[in-house]
Amino acid sequence: MHAPAHWKDAQEALSACCPVMRRLIDASGQAVLQPRGDPYQTLARSIVGQQISVKAAASVWARFEARCKGKVEPLKVSRMRISSLRECGLDPQHWIEHDDEAVIANLIQVRGIGRWTAEMFLIFNLLRPDVWPLDDIGLLRAIGIHWSDDPEHAWKHRSVKASRAEAAQLGERLRPWRSVATWYLWRSLDPLPVSY
Template sequence: MAALTPRSYAAAVDVLVSGDRDLAAIVDRYGAPKLLSRPPGFPSLVYIIFEQQVSLASAKATFDKVSMLLPIFDENSYLKLSDIALQNAGVSRQKIRYTRLVAEAILAGGLPIRSLGRKDDATVRELLTAITGVGNWTADVYLMLALRRPDLWPVGDLALVKAAAIVKGVKGKPDKNWLESLGERYRPYRSVATGIFWKYYLNS
C-alpha cells in the first residue's frame, strides 16, 4: 500500500500527460498539480464529511470553527461538544449525526482509523462505508488525500465530472459508465489524473 510522494506524484503526471493530449494541455496551460494531502486520522475524515455537497470555502470555515472549540481534535473531545455548539459552528444536523457516528465507530473499534494505512483500498472503503453518512465519495477522497493512494477515481465527485466532460467534449452530464470507462485509461494513476482534472476545474 505504497503512498504517493511528491516525487512519485510528479513522475505519474509525466506518464499521464505523455499518453493523453488533453491532460497535457491542462498541464501546459495551468501547470502541473501538486500532491494534495492531509494528515490521516479523525480530523481529516470529519473535514471531508464537512465538504460533502458544499463549497470548499464553506467546509473550511466550518472545520476551522469546530477546531477552535476543541482542546485537541480527537473523537473523545468531539463527542463532548454539544449539538448546539456544532450547529453554531456551521455543522448541519445531518453532518453532526454522521461525524458522531464516525467518532463512536472509532472508539468502539469498528473503524481502526489509525491502522487504515496498512490496509488495501477495498478494505479501507468497506470499513469507512459501513458507517452511515460515509459513502464512496467520502471514502475515495480519504484514500486519496489522507492515505495518498495512487489509483482512486471518485466518479461521484462533481468537480471531476464537470472537468472531464468539458475537457473531453461531452455535452451535458456524462453518465457513470462513461466516467468509469475514461478512468480505465489512467490506471494505475487515476488519483493523479483526478488531480489534473481538479486543476482544470479550479482554474477554468
C-alpha cells in the first residue's frame, strides 16, 4: 500500500498532540487511506455516500453521460476537451492549483454536489491533508465516542455525537492533518477502510 506523501508526518504530529489520536493510529496498524485515481469515480462514490435522492444523482450523472455520449468511462472522460469539462463545472488542473475552499466552491456549482461530497473529493482524490468534514455523521459520532471523557471538552461524559461547534473546536488542535485524523476516526467506527 502506498500512503499519501503527508501520511507519516501526519501520524507523528497527531500522535504527539493528542493521546486519543495516538491510540487510534496505533490500533490501525499499517492501514492507510487509499486514493482512487479517477476523479469521476470519487465524485460518484461521494454522491452515493451522501445519500442524495436517486433523482438528484441521476441528474448529476446525466450531465456527464451527455458529454460522454451515453456512458461515463474513464477513457472517454480523459479524452474530453478541457472546455467540455469546464462547461460541466470541472477543471482538474484548477482543483490541484487552488485552495480547498476554491475547489469546494467550484464543485458545488454542479447540481447534486454539496459541500460534503466536495470534501470527500478533496480527501480521497486530491489527497488534501487538512479537510475536516463537519457535516459528516461518522466523524461527529467518533468524536463523541472518543472524546467523551476528555476533560478539555464541553461534551464530557456524553455518549452521543459531537456538535459541529465541538468538532470545529477539536479540529483546531488537529491542524494541519485533519484529513488523516478524519480517516482514523472513521476507521475506529468501522474496521473496513473508507474509500470513495
